[in-house]
Amino acid sequence: MALMPRRVKHRKSQRGRIKGNATRGNRVVFGDYGIQSLEPGWIKAATIEAGRIAAQQYVRGEGKLYIRIFPDKSVSSTPLETRMGKGKGEPDFWAASVKPGTILYELSGVTEQQAKVCFARLASKMPVKVRFVSRRPA
Template structure:
């Protein structure tokens, strides 16, 4: 299991921060199909990896997958049943702040049916609603 996080950081621990706003500039750049976040949240490295494995199982070795997010924020937590104070807890996991509209994953080299099914399987592993983006036929209602 691949676990993604930064090898080196300037500071060991980070502030919590808030996730909000909309990413208007994010679009499909590498493949033909994309999975776009429909809500702002923090995604953990385990969620990203679970999504990646689900997509890769479906597209097999036919297509190519691009991961457009990277968990670069260390999230710390104190152990259970520990009293308040005595400093900040140790780093528990790594996370990625995702704005609404951010392109999370992209697929290329597969048919639209396989891409749609693969990205649906991947989206089921994520805690947020997502959209399937198709660049081959960007507006299916108007033809």
């Protein structure tokens, strides 16, 4: 089941613009390794779920996967071949708005080589360019 908020204040949201780099959620905190977004974009809830499944299948209970993004933006669309007018379309899907530098997923309990292979599988599913990062010593 794809992620979505339990309830929201407003059903439909405006598109907006993604400006600047991430100042929060931009370093590995929970795990040892992570993948970081290099460009802005929306990541659909279904894409987040597809990444989770791909990582879980590779890790197979050895390590722990942390998902650091949540789809809290509703994206609406009007049906195809509909005439102009008649207002804004119905919410179509939920997406997470991602800035450059945001950590998307984290892994702990696996070796660096295993994490790299796992995140390479995950990166192919992401709609934004990502890179492999590891935790900085505090």
